[in-house]
Amino acid sequence: MKPTDEFDQDIPSTSPPPEALPAQPSSRGLWLSRAGIGLLLTVIAVLGFGSSAGWFVTDSRDLASKSSKNLDAAANEPIPAGTLNQLKPDAARTSGASIASENNLTPASNPPPLAALVPDKSLEIIAECRRVAQHLRQIFPNSLEAQEMQARVEFQLGDVEQARAIWLKILDVEPNYVHALRGVGDVCTLNGELKEAVQYFRRAVLADPEDLTRQVTLGVALLQAAEVEQATEVLRTVVARNPQHVGAQAELGRALSQAGDFQSARTHFEAALKEESRLADPSKVHLGLATVLQRLGDKEQAKHHQQEYQRLRKSVSEQRKGERRDYDDVKAIGLDAARLYVDMARVYLAGRQAESAELLLLRASRMNPTDVECRQALAFLAANQNRLPDAIRWLRELALLKPDDFPVTAEIARLYAQMGDAENAERYLKEYLEAQPKSAAALGALAEFYLVVVPDGPNAVEFSQACADVQPTAESFSRLAAAHQLNESPPEAIAALERAVELAPGNAVYMQRLALLRETQSTASPTKKP
C-alpha cells in the first residue's frame, strides 16, 4: 500500500520517469489494485474465516476491514468449488494445468495461458501478460472490467495508443466509467495533450464527485495546462472538504505561488507541512515554502526551509541514485506483471473463475515474493475450498511479510485449531506474544484459546487478566469473568463482570450474566471454595 497520501506520488504524468530509462507510463496500479483487493477482501469478509469460528471473530473482521466500501454484487456469490475435479490427469498438458498440479490444485478447464515456468526475460513476461489479458477478454467478452484490464496492461507495457483505443471503446458503452476516463486522461497527458487531459479528468470528477483524489488529479492537470486560476479553484474545493489532505494543500500552495498569491501559498504550504510525515516528498514543499517566503521578504524563515529542503533532498537523491543503479529490468517488469495478475485475478474471481484466479495469484506470488495482496487472496481461496494446509501455508508467508500483523497469526492459529492441531495453534499465538508481549489482541486470543479450544482455567485466567491489564475494556473484563468461571472462582468472576458492567453500563448481556452469576453464587454449596 502507498505509505502516504501526498498526491505527488499518484500523478502519473507529472512525475518524470527514471532518467536512465525511456519514459514509461507510471503505475496506475494503485487505484485498481486497491479496489481489486478490496473486493477480494470483501469476499473474505462475507464468506470467509470470520463466519466459521468464534474465538477470533474480531480479528478476522480486522483482516477484512480493509475492504472496499463498494461491494461488487458478483463478489457476493459463493465461489463454486464443486466444479474443480473435472479434468483427467492426461489433460494436464496445458501450462496452467501444470502449475495447478504443482501446487496441488485442480486445473481449470480454460486456464489463462501462463507459461509453465515464470519467464526469465522481460519480453517474455510482457508477451505472457498480454496473452493473459486477451484471454480475460475472450472469457468475459462483455465485461468492461476485462476491457479495462487489457487497457491497463497495454498502458503499463508501453502501447499507450492501444490502451487509449480500448478505454475510448469502454467510454462508448459507459461514458462515466471513471477508470477509463482517468486512463484516457493519463494517455493525453503523456502525449502532451494537456487540455484534452483536463477534459477527461474533469469528466472523471463529475462521474465520481466524492473522490477527492480525482479532484486533485484534475487540479494538477489544470496547473500543468497553465489554467492556474481553475486549478486553484479545484484545489481550494478539495482543501475545504478535507483540510487534512496534505497532497492537496501542497498542490494548492504551488498553484497559488504560480498565481502570485504568495501569502496564501505560504498558508497552504505550511498546512501541508503540519503533517509532514504524510507527505511523499516533503522536501519539495519546503522548497516551495522557501520560495514564497523569499518573495514575501522573510529571508530568515526562507533560509530555514531551504536548509530543511537540502537536508531532505540529500537522502531522496541518494535513494534515487540507488534505485537507478540497482534497477533490474526483468525484476521490474515481473513486479508490474504481478500487480496486473492480481487485478486480473479479481476479474476472473468476480466471473466465478476461481481456478483461473488462483493460477494468476500463484504466478503473482512467484513474481513478487513480497506481495501481500496475492497471498491474502490465495489464503482465502484455499480456506474457502477447505484446503486448510494450503491456506496456512499462504498465511505463514504473510506472517513473515507482516510479522506485526496479528490478524494473520490469529488466522493461522484458528485454522490449525480447525484442523485439530491445537499444539500448533497455541505455538503460533505464543510465538507472536513473545515478540509482542503487550499485544492485547494476542493476549485476548490466547485467553480465548484456553477458554474455547483447549479449556484450561489457570491459563485462561492468566491471559485474560494480562489482556485486561493492557486493555481495560468491558470486553476484556467479560472475558476475564469467563476465565474465572472456567477456573471455578465465582467471586472473581463476579468482580470482573461488575467491572465490565461499570465500563459498559448499558450492556444487557453483561448485566444478565452478572445476575446469573450472583444467583449461582448465593445458592452455591458452602463446601465449595469461595
Added chain:
Amino acid sequence: MCLPTCLRSCLVIVAACCAIASPLTTTGQPPSPFHLTDATVDSGLEFQHCDGSSGKHYLVEAVASGMASFDYDADGRIDVYFLNGTHLPLADRPRTGDKQPVNQLFRNLGDFRFADVTNASGLGDPAFGLGVCIGDYDSDGFQDVYLSNYGPNGLYRNNGDGTFTAIVDQPSLGCGDKVGGGCCMLDMDSDGDLDIYAAGYIHLDYSVPASYFRGRNVYGGPLLFPKQPDHLLENKGNGNFEDVSASAGIDAVTEWGMGTICFDYDQDGDTDIFVANDSTQNTLWQNDGTGKFTDVALNCGIAFDHRGDAQGSMGIDVADFNGDLWPDLYQTSYTRQLPTLYQNMRGGLFRDVTLKTGAGAGMFYAVNWGTGFADFDNDGDKDIFVANGHIHDNLDDLDNTVSYKIANKVLENQRGKKFVDVSSTSGTGLLPVESSRGIVIEDFDNDGRPDVVVLNSRTRPTAIRNETPSDAHWIELNLVGIHCNRNAVGSQVLVTTQSGTQLLEVHSGRGYQSHFGSRLHFGLGSADTIKRLEVRWHGKAVQVFEGLAANKDYVIREGDEPIELKAAP
C-alpha cells in the same frame, strides 16, 4: 434555463465571430508570422554526424553534440562549425584513415551557401566533440575555438589566415579525461582577457552494466556514472591558462553539467555563470567581481522548476523576453518535463513562468536540447527556437507516445506576455523530423533575419533560412573591445527606438553546448532609426550613440564611432 430564440441566435453569431477573429489553421496552430524554409539541400552543409553508435548504448553517444557559428575568417559572413563524435570505445577507434569522423568547418560563401574548409583550416579535430565556445583569447582580432570533449578538452588558436593551430602544451586546458559538457569564455576578473569555464558531465565507466528497459538495451542515465567537476581556467594574459577552480570556489559544487552560459544576472557589472545540470539542481555562480564565485541557484529560485523538481537540464539561453531590461533564462529539459522559462524578478530572484507564458507549449513529451532566443520576425521581442529528439534510439519499440526523432519547435513571443507554438505553420524548416541536438541562430545571409542551423544526431544537419516577409526593421552589431576583452564578451547593448528599449549581452557559449550570436541582432519593428544606442562595455566603460540608421550591420570598436560592415565579396 431556456434562452429566447433571438438571444440564442445572437450567441451563435458571436461565437462565429470569435472563431473568425482567432483563426486556426488546419494543423490547429495559429498562423505564424515566420516563414522558415528548409534550405539544407542547397546549403552545401555536407556534414554527417557520428555519435559513435557502438550498439552498446554508451551514454556519451546520446548527448552528442553541440556546434558553433562564428566568423572565422573575418569576412563579415558567419561560418558554421559542427562537432562530431567518433568510434567507441575511444581506445578501439582507428587512429588514421579517411573514415574517421572529425569536427567540420563550413565557410559561408554568401547567399546561404557553405563550403567545407575543414582540411584547410585545420579544425578537423578527431576527438569526441561535445561542447564548444568561441572567443579571441589572445586578443589578436581573430576568434579562437575551445572544445569540450569526451577525453581532454582542446584549444585551437586562429592564425588569422584561415587556419588554426591546436594548443598542445598546456595540460590544464584538458580538464581531465571525462565526458565534458558545455563551455564558455568570460572575463571573470575584468582584466581584459577571456577566461574559460568548462562543465564536466560524467566519467564514462565502460564496466557499468548495460541498462535494460522492457527487455531492450537502452542508454543509462547520468546518475549511473560518477559526476565530473567543472573547471575554471584563468587566462594569465601570456597565452597560458591556469586552473583556478579551487581558489575561485568552483570546486564547491560538482554536478552533471551540460549547457552553460555566462551573463550578468544581477546586473552588477561582472559576469556570472549558469550551468544546466542534468537530473539535479542547476548551478548559478555569482561572481563577486574578482573572479570568486558562490552558488546562489537555490536562493535565486533557479535550481529547480516551480514544482521543486530537478530537471533533466540540457540547453540554456538568456535574453530579456518581456522588455523589462533584465536578462531572463530559458532552459530545455527531458521528456515529461517542460522546458522552463525563468523570469528575472530583479533583486537576485527568478521565477518559473513557463505555465503563465506558455513557453513550454507542445513540448511536454519531447526531450529538448539546443535552444536560443531570436527575433525571427523583427517585431522587437525575442522568440524561441527549440531542438528536439529523444536519447533512446529504440524508443519506438518501447513507447508509442514519443519517438527518437521529434520535430523542432518555434515559439512566437507575443509582446513579452505569451509564447505561442507556431511550429507547424512556420514553413518547411520545421518539417524535418530528426533527433536534433545543438543549434546555432545567426543571420547567415546578412539579410537582417536570423536563420538557424541544427545539428541532427547520426545524420545530416538541417539548415533553415528565414524568409519571413516583413517590413520590420533591424540592426546588427559587432562589438570589438579595446580595453575590455576583444570580443566584448559580457558587454551589454541597450537599443532604444520609438517603441521601447531592448537589451542584449554578448555571450561566448550558450544553447546546448554550442556557441552562436556573437553578432547581436535587434528587431526594430517599424522604427527605421535608433533613437539611442548604449554600449556598456564589460569593465564599466559606456558609449552612447544616437540616430543610427536601421537595417544595417555595424562594427563598433570600443571608443570609436560605429562603422557599417559590408561583407567581403
